[in-house]
Every structure is written in structure tokens, then in C-alpha cells.
Amino acid sequence: MQIDITSNKEFYSLIRSILENENFNQLKKVTHHGLNRYDHSVRVAYYSYLITKFFHLNYQATSRAGLLHDYFFDDFANKYLSLVKHPILAVENAKKDFSLSPMEEDIIASHMFPIAPTVPKYIESWIVDLVDDVVSIFEKAYSIRHQLSAACNFLLLIIINSIK
Ligand SMILES: [Fe+2]
Numbered sequence: 259m260q261i262d263i264t265s266n267k268e269f270y271s272l273i274r275s276i277l278e279n280e281n282f283n284q285l286k287k288v289t290h291h292g293l294n295r296y297d298h299s300v301r302v303a304y305y306s307y308l309i310t311k312f313f314h315l316n317y318q319a320t321s322r323a324g325l326l327h328d329y330f331f332d333d334f335a336n337k338y339l340s341l342v343k344h345p346i347l348a349v350e351n352a353k354k355d356f357s358l359s360p361m362e363e364d365i366i367a368s369h370m371f372p373i374a375p376t377v378p379k380y381i382e383s384w385i386v387d388l389v390d391d392v393v394s395i396f397e398k399a400y401s402i403r404h405q406l407s408a409a410c411n412f413l414l415l416i417i418i419n420s421i422k
Pocket residue numbers: 327328344345369370
């Protein structure tokens with residue numbers, strides 16, 4: 259599940275300045291799909307990088323914007339509002355700490371389409387949107403499997419103790 263960021267020198271060089279930013283590192287403390295938002299962002303950036311490089315697209319933009327696509331810390335009581343509003347918050351936060359190209363801004367702003375209304379303008383934006391969906395499904399499944407496994411172990415312990 260964990261990606262060794264430094265194993266791909268090109269990918270690492272593209273995102274290094276973001277990874278070294280103190281504010282960005284705060285994402286390690288934020289729970290996301292039962293894991294953490296920093297690792298989720300790295301996964302989305304890395305798979306977007308691989309796909310867009312393979313198709314000779316702008317992999318520099320997908321790496322950086324993939325990493326910044328969920329750069330927000332706000333907690334929403336309403337789940338739907340969170341899904342719709344967080345891309346705009348991520349753009350605002352990313353612009354405060356980094357300079358974004360128009361494509362990078364679009365990738366971040368539109369990554370929740372069609373749940374959020376911003377339609378992707380570039381093929382790179384569609385790819386990051388899709389990669390985010392696939393990565394999110396795998397992360398949720400991974401997290402649920404681990405929770406189930408922990409619950410089963412706990413249940414087993416109770417049964418064994420009650421038999422003794
Ligand atoms: Fe998101």
C-alpha cells in the first residue's frame with residue numbers, strides 16, 4: 259500500500275518542494291478513507307504520473323496537482339458539502355503555499371466531478387479525477403478489511419475467554 263517516493267527519481271524531483279513544505283506535511287495527521295490524507299495524495303500523484311507519462315501528457319502537472327488535490331484541513335459536519343467544497347479549499351490552500359499553472363489549478367478544482375460541478379478542462383484533469391476514484395475505492399476496501407480483521411480477532415478472543 260505504501261509507495262517509496264524516492265525510488266522514482268524523476269517523480270521525486272517533481273514533487274520534492276511540496277513534500278518539504280511544513281504545512282503540506284500536516285496532512286499526515288488527517289484521517290482520509292481510514293488511512294491518512296498525505297499517503298492518499300502521494301498515491302494519486304504517483305499513479306497519475308505513471309499514466310500521463312505513458313501517454314506523453316503533462317506528467318509534471320499531474321504529479322504536482324495530484325499531490326495537492328486534497329490539500330485541505332477543514333472538517334465539515336455535512337458529508338455532501340465536504341465532497342462539493344473541498345476542491346475549492348484545496349486550490350486556495352495550494353495557491354497560498356505554491357504557484358500553480360492553469361492546468362494544475364484545473365486538476366485540483368475539478369477532481370470531484372461529477373459530484374462537484376466543475377468540469378475538467380484537460381485530459382490530464384480527467385485522468386487525475388479517475389485515478390482519485392480508483393485509489394479511494396482501494397483505500398476504503400483496505401481500511402474496511404483491516405477493521406473487520408481487528409473485529410474478528412476481538413470476537414475470537416471473547417469466545418476463547420468464555421470457553422476457558
Ligand atoms: Fe478530494
